[in-house]
Amino acid sequence: MIKEAIEREKRGEKGGLSTTLLGNLFSKGCDERTMTVMATDLIFGGVEQTAHAAAFTLYLLANNQHQQNILFQELSNDKDGQNYLRAVVKETMRLYPPAIGNIRKLGVPLTLGEYTIEPNTTYVLAHQTMSQNRQYVDNPHLFKPERWVRNNEKEDIHSFLTLPFGWGPRMCVGRRFTEMEVFSIVSTMVSRFKIGWSGPPIGIKSEIVIFPEGPLRFSFNPR
Template sequence: MALFRSLLSRGVPQSPPAAALCHGTSRVTFARCLSATKEIPGPKTLPVVGVLFSMLSDKDFDKNNIHLYFKKLFKIYGPIVKLKFPGKPTTVILNDPEDMKWIHHCTKDNPVRGGLEALKKARYLDDYFEKKGGITVEISKERNEEGELTSDLKDLLQKWSLETVCLISLNRHLGSLDPTLPIDSEQMKCSRAAIDFLRCTFECEEKFLWKIYPTKTFKTLQESLKILTEVCDRTLREFKEGIEERNTRDPDRSLNMIEQLLLDPDLSHKDVVTFMIDLLPGGTETMTNSSIVFLYLLAKHPHAQAKVQEEVDRVLGRDLSPITAKQINQLSYIRATLKESFRLLPPAIGTNRILQNDVKIRGYTLHKGWNCIMLSGVSGLDESQFPRPQDFVPERWLRHQPLGQIHPFASLPFSQGTRMCIGRRIFEQNMYILIARTLQRYNLEWRGEDLRREHSIVFNADEEKSHPL
């Protein structure tokens, strides 16, 4: 079976002219930043191949755990490292929260994220999208007599994630959790398409042959995009036809998310379809992997699980009626455990920005067009930022902060600003409900080796190294 498996008081400075944005530590003055800049350190770069030879020949390099390699680079070269990869813009990686705060500030007016080129091309090749790339360019039945899961939990959580995202974004039940569904049903096709969509997007991101000819992975991406487009387009048209009737029947009702989007005069029908296509796979895969991590950490730490259980008993008791917003707001310890889960085993290694102007930082110049990657997945494990960084301590996130103040940019799982994760609120709500409902009925126990994850743009639970929970 597969694995169950306030900005600180320092403040934000006023922006200098865009061509000379400057930042550094307290020892670096503005005048010094404007002087001749130093060469950004990093591993040796060769013509054509860039840093590939240096990276691949390093005994500590593991593509499935690239964050560990980046951590080594920071130890060797300092908090800012320059990398050059074939066919990619110059890349700079950062791990100091103050530097990440500065980059977010410098790019707040026009935050551009790089990557997802294969998805952009797949949409450009489909006339439906009109050359637009989009903005992202039941468990109890599955246990044995000893209470162990007997089926693939990741598969179950993928279906659950897809159902919840569909219910919120498309206002419909897909029905993918029905075990009697035939493999060729629309629900199963849609479920597979959502999974293939993200997998193929990420695989293409790490390779380049799809740019020369349509590889098998790129063709699968195109097919999954076609299936999701047909489902979302048809569903939204059917839903839009009923808006007027619903408004007539209840003129004082509040519009849900999908209705607000469909009635927005600045958005076309295809814009909304594109938004939904981005939300479905991204929300499904991220929520699946984060759910596995969250449940795993609670199973491994019974003291924290007991505190969550106490909170669930106090706020919800045995009441299985729909959880209200007021009740969710009272789940403060669950909120803290989720934040600690993100810090210790983050959903992604970090976030990036393609610089639209030159930026000066620590006496270095980061040039327009460079890809700046802010590795909060590394800073989240930095002892200078988080005492006892390897320990699961949800209490550090409670209001009294017993382990000291936390820099708001030291752990940033959803990014920040106008380009933060579009599904953050949906994701958090579903995670609170998942944990609350699970611990209303079950105790969690882990009976296997430690959770293993592989990295491919985002972290994924390793399905081959799985054990029952």
């Protein structure tokens, strides 16, 4: 699929990729191997994160029927239902981020308040720890999508407190792909089924990324 798309771009056929990632890479002189690697990373990185994020989101909704009903009503009245849906996914990412944190090495000195950090220092942005700290979030272990909804109960949470996909030029290449897929999966499932959970609390396993451990004991009853 990727090779065929690259060949269409080379031939300049209508329907080529001049306005897409591959098209931009091709126009900048990237070789075919680089373009293939970038596209593969995007697809597989996004697919893996999508599966984990969708599972955690549905788990939280299954165990919080009130929030699930709010989302269902919004999706029923507004086919996009984007406001509360985005809040649900963002709250899921706060509780179950794709990774426990990001590791970076400073290239220049950095001053943070009374602290000065020297170049070449390795530091960890511990998203999972910070986003579940009572110092920064009210009732941090409570699933509360409303905390992200404007003009509702939106809390004053620092925009960089939770960065599940990182930030800047090293941000996860599969972010947009993952968000689009998770929104589609969750909205479709909630619109068609009342989702329940019949097992013990979900287990978590952390390797390079965080993912569910053990069987996913969902129940799906048609609405």
